[in-house]
Each structure stands twice: as C-alpha cells, then as structure tokens.
Amino acid sequence: MIKYKLSCNKCRFSFDSWFASSTEYEKLKKKNFLSCINCGSKNVQKSLMAPKVINKKMENIEVHKNQKIKDIHKKLKEYQNFIKKNFEYVGENFAYEARSIHYNNKKKYKKGIYGTASDVELKELKEEGIDADIVPWIDNNKN
Numbered sequence: 001m002i003k004y005k006l007s008c009n010k011c012r013f014s015f016d017s018w019f020a021s022s023t024e025y026e027k028l029k030k031k032n033f034l035s036c037i038n039c040g041s042k043n044v045q046k047s048l049m050a051p052k053v054i055n056k057k058m059e060n061i062e063v064h065k066n067q068k069i070k071d072i073h074k075k076l077k078e079y080q081n082f083i084k085k086n087f088e089y090v091g092e093n094f095a096y097e098a099r100s101i102h103y104n105n106k107k108k109y110k111k112g113i114y115g116t117a118s119d120v121e122l123k124e125l126k127e128e129g130i131d132a133d134i135v136p137w138i139d140n141n142k143n
C-alpha cells in the first residue's frame with residue numbers, strides 16, 4: 001500500500017489517500033476516478049510530498065523487536081526469581097536496613113537484602129561506601 005497526499009486545484013483542499021501501488025494511482029487518475037473529497041472536483045493531483053510506504057520489512061523488524069523484549073523479560077524474571085529466593089525483601093526500608101547492616105555489622109539477615117530505594121537514597125548509600133546494585137524490576141502481573 002502506498003499513501004499519497006492529494007490536493008485539489010480548485011479548492012486547495014488536501015487529503016491523504018491510499019493506493020495499492022503507484023501504478024494504480026496513475027490508472028485511477030487517467031480514468032478520472034480521483035476526485036476531491038471536499039468539493040468533488042476531478043482536478044486533483046498528487047502533491048510532491050514523499051509517499052509513505054508500508055514495508056513488509058518494517059513489520060518484520062517490529063516483530064523481531066517484540067521477541068527481543070520478550071527474551072529480556074524472561075531473563076529479568078529468572079533474575080528476579082533468583083533474587084527472591086536468595087535475598088530477604090525489606091521493601092522501602094532498603095536504605096535503612098542496608099545502613100544497619102553496614103554500620104552495625106548486624107547479622108540480622110542470613111541472606112542479602114533487596115527492596116526499593118529512591119535515587120537520592122541510592123546516591124547517599126554510595127557516598128557512604130555501601131554497595132547497592134540497581135536491578136531492573138518488572139511487574140509480575142505483566143507477562
């Protein structure tokens with residue numbers, strides 16, 4: 001399919017129209033089958049704008065991209081499951097808990113911890129020399 005911008009020489013109206021191919025456009029134009037959707041004049045012509053072509057290749061790229069995202073999501077999920085199994089969830093107390101482990105050497109948790117922290121909190125933790133990795137997290141409800 002090919003999209004042309006047609007413009008009317010009579011009323012100066014312009015509109016988009018789809019054609020199976022550029023030859024189909026020429027054929028319809030020759031047979032006077034093209035008319036202005038505004039005033040009905042047959043005096044319409046293709047404007048010089050470059051046509052937009054829907055390309056099969058583009059669709060494939062789109063599908064390919066979706067597959068890539070799915071793969072990444074799968075990897076992230078595996079990673080998340082690993083973290084869930086091996087780390088203790090502390091929710092929004094992450095910064096507090098990370099500090100208490102760091103400064104008091106508390107053996108409160110048998111495992112490492114994970115949770116949520118703001119950018120500011122993460123920056124502060126880093127400045128204090130506390131290791132924290134950011135893990136991209138995806139919602140479990142979304143697949």
Ligand SMILES: [Zn+2]
Pocket residue numbers: 008009010011012013036037038039040041
């Ligand atoms: Zn017109």
